[in-house]
Amino acid sequence: MDQNIYLSNYELEEAIEHYFSKININRGKEVIKTEDSYGRITALPVYSKISSPFYNSSAMDGIAVDSRKTIGANEKNHIVLEEGKDYLVVDTGDPIPKEYDSVIMVEDLIKLDDGKVAIYKSAASYQNIRPLGEDIVENSLIVPSGHKIRPVDIGAILAGGVNEIEVYTKPIIGIIPTGTELVEPGVELKTGDIIDFNSRTFAAQVFEYGGIAKRYAIVSDDYEKIKDTVDKAVSQCDIVLINAGSSAGREDYTSKVVKELGQVFIHGVAIKPGKPVVLGSIEDKPVIGIPGYPVSAYVVMELFVKRIIEKYCGEKEKEHKKVKAILSRRIMSSLKYLEFVRMKLGKVEDKLIGTPLSRGAGTTMSLVRADGILEIPQNLEGIEAGEEVEISLLKEEKDIENTIVCIGSHDPIIDIISDLIHMRNDDYYLSSAHVGSMGGIMALKKGEAHIAPVHLLDMESGEYNIPYIKKYLKDKDIFLIKCVKRIQGIMVPKGNPHGITSIKDISEKNLKFVNRQRGAGTRLLLDYNLKKLNIDPSEIKGYDREEFTHLQVAAAVENNDADCGLGIYSAAKMMGLDFIPVANEEYDIAIPSKFLEKPIINEFINLIKSDEFKEKLDELGGYDYREIGEIIRP
Numbered sequence: 001m002d003q004n005i006y007l008s009n010y011e012l013e014e015a016i017e018h019y020f021s022k023i024n025i026n027r028g029k030e031v032i033k034t035e036d037s038y039g040r041i042t043a044l045p046v047y048s049k050i051s052s053p054f055y056n057s058s059a060m061d062g063i064a065v066d067s068r069k070t071i072g073a074n075e076k077n078h079i080v081l082e083e084g085k086d087y088l089v090v091d092t093g094d095p096i097p098k099e100y101d102s103v104i105m106v107e108d109l110i111k112l113d114d115g116k117v118a119i120y121k122s123a124a125s126y127q128n129i130r131p132l133g134e135d136i137v138e139n140s141l142i143v144p145s146g147h148k149i150r151p152v153d154i155g156a157i158l159a160g161g162v163n164e165i166e167v168y169t170k171p172i173i174g175i176i177p178t179g180t181e182l183v184e185p186g187v188e189l190k191t192g193d194i195i196d197f198n199s200r201t202f203a204a205q206v207f208e209y210g211g212i213a214k215r216y217a218i219v220s221d222d223y224e225k226i227k228d229t230v231d232k233a234v235s236q237c238d239i240v241l242i243n244a245g246s247s248a249g250r251e252d253y254t255s256k257v258v259k260e261l262g263q264v265f266i267h268g269v270a271i272k273p274g275k276p277v278v279l280g281s282i283e284d285k286p287v288i289g290i291p292g293y294p295v296s297a298y299v300v301m302e303l304f305v306k307r308i309i310e311k312y313c314g315e316k317e318k319e320h321k322k323v324k325a326i327l328s329r330r331i332m333s334s335l336k337y338l339e340f341v342r343m344k345l346g347k348v349e350d351k352l353i354g355t356p357l358s359r360g361a362g363t364t365m366s367l368v369r370a371d372g373i374l375e376i377p378q379n380l381e382g383i384e385a386g387e388e389v390e391i392s393l394l395k396e397e398k399d400i401e402n403t404i405v406c407i408g409s410h411d412p413i414i415d416i417i418s419d420l421i422h423m424r425n426d427d428y429y430l431s432s433a434h435v436g437s438m439g440g441i442m443a444l445k446k447g448e449a450h451i452a453p454v455h456l457l458d459m460e461s462g463e464y465n466i467p468y469i470k471k472y473l474k475d476k477d478i479f480l481i482k483c484v485k486r487i488q489g490i491m492v493p494k495g496n497p498h499g500i501t502s503i504k505d506i507s508e509k510n511l512k513f514v515n516r517q518r519g520a521g522t523r524l525l526l527d528y529n530l531k532k533l534n535i536d537p538s539e540i541k542g543y544d545r546e547e548f549t550h551l552q553v554a555a556a557v558e559n560n561d562a563d564c565g566l567g568i569y570s571a572a573k574m575m576g577l578d579f580i581p582v583a584n585e586e587y588d589i590a591i592p593s594k595f596l597e598k599p600i601i602n603e604f605i606n607l608i609k610s611d612e613f614k615e616k617l618d619e620l621g622g623y624d625y626r627e628i629g630e631i632i633r634p
């Protein structure tokens, strides 16, 4: 096996310093039309060539006069002026001839016959006149060098008579996706295929950072082909990004190719994700090997590529705004890396609460859903729940404040509410964390959520939700917003190949089951039924395999990874599965009374009671919404 397993472990700051000391940023300059310069960075200061206004001009509609001829005019003593002799009719912007020094507004004139007018107050010298250079004086500085052109700058530069300006060129960034398993978006997928979405994400990031993206076609894992494409890209671009093939696998060629064509300064930085980044150069141009996993790739783009592009464009580094938040869950971390954790944020009363999202380097959704990024320094083994942490924001702070923090059991209807609430009022958002019903109860207990969707069956009474609220939240004033009754059942592949009719069959037929995580209401429902049937969990194959949502369970069954799983009807329907009903359960929303008065919660309640929402429930199927929106005190 030919594997390059000897990666370095540079600390991030050290890696940045070392790499930037090795590469040259050969910034180009170009002259472009001022009118096309929005967002560009000036390479030289821009001085005006002419004054603006270019001549003394009238600021009002009226008449231009010699102010001396108006002295003494008052209410009792009108002065009569004659057109051609004493005044000239002017409109706003008209030039003022040398013999006049003042403008009287048309409203202040008394019209007489024969082109004569009377005035009843004297005019001051230069009243209602915009003197030459009032705005911009010839040869004055309009914007300095290194300035990012805004729309208002374009106006001022053109007014100053400058039609072309010198700006830094945008660097061209070559993007090479590598991997035999990669396919273009849109093709029919077979097992083993990976849609090349990274190169498209990179292209958008390059645009965001101020560069021009040039995407190359997918290159298979073939050393010579990768080498040829990199060689071509280096001749056509200012910076080259090679995606995937950065780590230690048999077909990970990035660092070898860069080494053969140029130099590798660093292969391996102590960051997670993003560790196997390759930092090199070919023909004096930066060439970076970006790890294949999308989150690793994002981190490397933000830490290295963004900095290089900004240096090329002459732009100052843009920092994300930072906020302090309370960590809702303990996070463990390795002493080997500086770790970047994607975080969901929410403001519950006056506390900003941060909850870590999935930490896998392959979870693009953790980036889609993230409100911010938490950095765990290399010298920490983790951070405890309740500690204050600093988070770099990826969103506007006000959007986070206008967000309902929903923690608890997942149902596809929560995604629909999240979409609709923002459609109905574009100031409002709902963010949900799927931690199971008990997780929701605990979040309310700790004051970390506004609402908790729950479906908890009490083993003794057979009653839903209320016994749990009474037991776990007795010191809080909690209400229940009634939501839906939904059908839970066994999800099986289309045609029910194992002929399952009840939960008993799962153990009797020794079928492969997929379970929900501890604390999930669906898992409690299974346990309740197993207990009733006197079946020990150890008799269920796959009892310990946990998924976090109904859709994940349905996907496992659809993919034949499991023969069956317990979940709701709508998830089975979405995945085209068959469904054997087991129970009708109550899925409700627990909410502390103090939040019921909040306008955003009012909107939430109106939404779930609306016909629009009920139509969506009908489309999903398996929901009874007769009590929806009713508020009860347990």
Ligand SMILES: Nc1nc2c(c(=O)[nH]1)N[C@H]1C(S)=C(S)[C@@H](COP(=O)(O)OP(=O)(O)OC[C@H]3O[C@@H](n4cnc5c(N)ncnc54)[C@H](O)[C@@H]3O)O[C@H]1N2
Pocket: 177, 178, 179, 182, 194, 195, 196, 197, 198, 199, 243, 244, 245, 246, 247, 248, 249, 252, 273, 274, 275, 276, 290, 291, 292, 293, 294, 296, 361, 362
């Ligand atoms: N034995 C070891 N294995 C791995 C190590 C290691 O140190 N030792 N490092 C792991 C880490 S950390 C990372 S990060 C990845 C880096 O992988 P590569 O850069 O070598 O990339 P591939 O293996 O080719 O692909 C991995 C993965 O990335 C996704 N991918 C790749 N290209 C694209 C694309 N164009 N669009 C979307 N997604 C893409 C895909 O899921 C691939 O499976 O290596 C670990 N392994």
Ligand code: MOO
Pocket: 271, 272, 273, 274, 275, 276, 291, 293, 295, 296, 297, 361
């Ligand atoms: O560095 Mo990898 O990016 O940890 O997953």
